[in-house]
Amino acid sequence: MKTQAKIITLALTIQMVASPLMAMAAFFPDSQNNWAKNAIQSLSDQGILTGYPDGSFRPQGLITRAEFSAMMVKALSLNLNATGSQTFNDVPTGHWAYPSIETVRATGLVSGYPNGQFMPAKSISRAESMAILSNAARIPMPSDATINQVLAGYRDAASIPTWARPGVAAAIQAGIFANEPNAGNAIEPLQPATRAEVAAMVENLRARMNLAGGQAPAATTPPTQAGTAPTTLQGRVSSVPAETKFTGTLSSGVISSELNKVGDMVNLKVDQPLMSSDNMVIIPTGSQIMGKVTEVQSAGRTGKPGTMDIAFTEIVTPDGQRYAIQGSVATEDGMLRGDTTKGRILKSAGVTAIGAGLGAALGTAMGPLSGGKVGKGAIYGTAVGAGAGALAAAAKKGKEVSISSGDKLEIKLDQPITVQVNTPQ
Incomplete structure (x- = not known):
C-alpha cells in the first residue's frame, strides 16, 4: 500500500508540474508560428503580457497606449502610482489601465496631449515605442554622425521624425529594435506597432537591462562611443x-x-x-x-x-x-x-x-x-x-x-x- 501511495503521490506531483507546461505549450495558439513567439511566450510566462478572453494573442493586432503602458509597468517592475485622482479627462479612475497610465505618466515614460487627454485607445507607433524603450533603458544617445550612419542602411530613414531619430538609432544599436523577417531594410517608423513587434522589443529591452527572464537580443550590441561598451543597468526608472x-x-x-x-x-x-x-x-x-x-x-x-x-x-x-x-x-x-x-x-x-x-x-x-x-x-x-x-x-x-x-x-x-x-x- 505504501508503494502504491508513493506511486500515486509521484503521479500527482508529475501532473501538477506538467500541467502548467502543457498549458504553456498550448497558450496563444495563434502565435505558435509567429516570428516573435519566443518573446510572446516568455513575457506571458512572466505575467508581463496577456491575451484575449478567447485565448488568442493576435500578434498582428495593434497595441494601444493603454496596453503599452500596462506592459511597461510590468516589464520595468514599476511601483504603481495611482493616487485616486483623475489626471486625464478620458481616463477615469475606473478605467482598467488607470493605475498603469498614472504610473507611466508620473515616471515620464508616456505623456498626454495638450487637451488633457491620454487617448488610451490610440495605437502607438513604431518610432514612439522605440524612443520610449531607448529612454527606459538609459541608453547613451549616439552623436549625429553615428545616428546618420546607423540609419543610413534603412530605405525609409528619412521618414523618422526628427525628435525620434536619436532614440530609434539607439534602439537599433542596442539590439532592442525588432522587425518581422520579411520587412527587409525598413523601419516603418510612422506605422502602428504590432503586438508581436512590441513583445519582441520589450523582451530585448529586459535582456539588455538584465531583468529576470529576458532572453539575449539576436543582434550584438555595438559600442555607444568609440572603444566603449554600452553600460548595462539594473533598477528602477x-x-x-x-x-x-x-x-x-x-x-x-x-x-x-x-x-x-x-x-x-x-x-x-x-x-x-x-x-x-x-x-x-x-x-x-x-x-x-x-x-x-x-x-x-x-x-x-x-x-x-x-x-x-x-x-x-x-x-x-x-x-x-x-x-x-x-x-x-x-x-x-x-x-x-x-x-x-x-x-x-x-x-x-x-x-x-x-x-x-x-x-x-x-x-x-x-x-x-x-x-x-x-x-x-x-x-x-x-x-x-x-x-x-x-x-x-x-x-x-x-x-x-x-x-x-x-x-x-x-x-x-x-x-x-x-x-x-x-x-x-
Whole structure:
C-alpha cells in the first residue's frame, strides 16, 4: 500500500508540474508560428503580457497606449502610482489601465496631449515605442554622425521624425529594435506597432537591462562611443517630467538673428541640477545642452524684428552620458523675438540681451530680475539703451535677437527625460 501511495503521490506531483507546461505549450495558439513567439511566450510566462478572453494573442493586432503602458509597468517592475485622482479627462479612475497610465505618466515614460487627454485607445507607433524603450533603458544617445550612419542602411530613414531619430538609432544599436523577417531594410517608423513587434522589443529591452527572464537580443550590441561598451543597468526608472523649466548659460560665442543661420549649433551649460519627482539628481550641474537653430529671420528695415527658433535635442553629462531630449526656449510660442517681452533671456550682469542691432545697445526697461509681475514668457532684467540716437536707429530697422557668451537662456522640456538611476553592472 505504501508503494502504491508513493506511486500515486509521484503521479500527482508529475501532473501538477506538467500541467502548467502543457498549458504553456498550448497558450496563444495563434502565435505558435509567429516570428516573435519566443518573446510572446516568455513575457506571458512572466505575467508581463496577456491575451484575449478567447485565448488568442493576435500578434498582428495593434497595441494601444493603454496596453503599452500596462506592459511597461510590468516589464520595468514599476511601483504603481495611482493616487485616486483623475489626471486625464478620458481616463477615469475606473478605467482598467488607470493605475498603469498614472504610473507611466508620473515616471515620464508616456505623456498626454495638450487637451488633457491620454487617448488610451490610440495605437502607438513604431518610432514612439522605440524612443520610449531607448529612454527606459538609459541608453547613451549616439552623436549625429553615428545616428546618420546607423540609419543610413534603412530605405525609409528619412521618414523618422526628427525628435525620434536619436532614440530609434539607439534602439537599433542596442539590439532592442525588432522587425518581422520579411520587412527587409525598413523601419516603418510612422506605422502602428504590432503586438508581436512590441513583445519582441520589450523582451530585448529586459535582456539588455538584465531583468529576470529576458532572453539575449539576436543582434550584438555595438559600442555607444568609440572603444566603449554600452553600460548595462539594473533598477528602477526615474525621470524629469515634461514642462520642466531650467536655465542654461551660453558657453561661448554669440547667438544672433543677424549672424546665425539654420543648422548652426547652440551649446549651453546647465546652471542647476535637474531633479526627478522623487528628488534624485538626473542631470547634474555643468551638463552640456546641445541645440540647433531651426528657424531664423533677421530684422527688417521697416521695423520688423529679428526672430529665432532653437530646438534642443541632446544633453551630455560631465561623465559622458548622452540623453536625447526635446526642448525649446521657454516662451509662449517657443520663438525668440527682438522687439517683444516674450524671450526668457537672462544676462549674467542682470540686463537683457535683446535689441543689440547694428552695434547699438537698444533696449527698454522690461522689469526687475525678481519680484513684480512680468507675465508669462517675459524677459527678466533691464536692457539699457544707448540714447536718443540708438532709439532713432531702431525706428528704421527692427531689433535683432542677440545672446552673448555668459547669458542665460530659459529652456522648457517638451518631453520628459527618463533614465535608469541605479549603479551600472
